[in-house]
Amino acid sequence: MQLILREYNLKLKHTFTISRESIDFQPSLIVELKSDGFSGYGEATSNPYYKTTVPVMMADLEKIKPLIEATEDETPEEFWSKIHPHLKENMFTLCALDLAYNDLYARKKGKKLYQLWNYTTENNPMTDYTIGIASIEKMVSKMQELPWPIYKIKLGTKEDIAIVKELRKHTNAIFRIDANCGWGVEETINNAVELKKLGVEFLEQPMKADNWEAHKEVFKHSVLPIVADESCIIEADVAKCFNHFHGINVKLVKCGGLTPGKRMIEEAKKLGLKTMVGCMTESTVGISAIAHxxxxxxxxxxxxxxxxxxxxxxxxxIKDGIIYYSELNGTGVTLL
Structure with a gap:
């Protein structure tokens, strides 16, 4: 098996702002694994909050290149377990490699990834479209630029309720709110009351990730469901979220790829938690993996x-929130 690494700097349509940062470009690593005439592709983007850069990820993989390239017929689960001890300090790197291996494995089996997993796609959820923090006028403009059935609205400002009230004037779409750890307990409970009136479906990670007592208090009193993001990074975090959140948002780059991501979703379902997968401004390489x-x-x-x-x-x-699969096997990706 051959390992090929590519570095990209993805330009965004608009400056993307959340409660803790703004970006115009998103650095990204693309991993290609080649074997027997097939190629599989994976991706992980950089993220300052998690202290991960593309050069660091590339260096991580170069260190274990012989181990990776010696792999041939292992299952994705076996491959992940073998590689994990070497990359456990950087799950982003492990994610890019795991996505590529899952893609390659399914292509060699002649199946789309969801078919290999025996999943049926009749009841797939629609994706939301994210409106980053900006002036109210700019946020309205972004929403009008792309009419969509579900919007995820980034908040964490002094004008959060005013923003949502104004956005609501311009659409009947479902709203989801992501405060990215920007609120406190009373603020979250009070905001939930007002936001429910404005057609908000749930709140994502309103408070700081490690404040479990605060999460439990909000869980008890919020009139809206609360979904964990920064509080649910790896597999061990799922059980912690029980009775603290109503659902979890799995990020493949944070947990180490599709292989552990599947396990997190299965555990969450057993605990009665709602399940969600989110993205980290990946290209269609990473997004196509999520789709399965x-x-x-x-x-x-x-x-x-x-x-x-x-x-x-x-x-x-993706069109109007609905996801359409490629005709190709694996995750269906082709690099341009």
């Missing part, structure tokens, strides 16, 4: 490629 988990999800946020000024691959396509 859709049959197991209640919600999905896989709009990353839609936020780009120019994509670097083809794969799944």
């Amino acid at each position: 988990l859709l049959p197991q999800l209640d919600y999905v946020d896989m709009d990353g490629a839609l936020l780009l000024a120019q994509d670097i691959a083809t794969g799944v396509t």
Whole structure:
């Protein structure tokens, strides 16, 4: 098996702002694994909050290149277990490699990934479209630029309720709110009351990730469901979220790829938690991998490629919130 690494700097259509940062470009690593005439593709984007850069990820993989390239017929689960001890300090790197291996494995089996997993796609959820923090006028403009059935609205400002009230004047779409750890307990409970009146479906990670007592208090009193994001990074975090959140948002780059992501979703379902997968402004490479988990999800946020000024691959396509699979096997990705 051959390992090929590519570095990209993905330009965004608009400056993307959340409660803790603003970006115009998203650095990204694309991993290609080649074997027997087939190629599989994976992706992980950089993220300062998690202290991960593309050069660090590339260096991580170069260190274990002989181990990777010696792999041939292992299952994705076996491959992940073998590689994990070497990359456990950087799950982003492990994610890119795991996605590529899952893609390659399914292509060699002659199946789409969801078919290999025996998933059926009849009841797949629609994806939301994210509106980053900006002036109210700019947020309205972004929403009008792309009419959509579900919007994920980034908040964490002093004008949060005013923003949602104004956005509501311009659409009947479902709203989801992501405060990215920007609120406190009383603020979350009070905001939930007002936001429910404005057609908000749930709140994502309103408070700081490690404040479990605060999460439990909000869980008891919020009139809206609360979904964990920064509080649910790896597999061990799922059980912690029980009785603290109503659902979890799995990010493949944070947990180490599709292989552990599937396990997190399965555990969440057993605990009665709602399931969601989110993205980290990936190109269609990473977004196409997410699509194969859709049959197991209640919600999905896989709009990353839609936020780009120019994509670097083809794969799944998205129209009006509905996800359409590629005709190709694996995750269906082709680099442009």
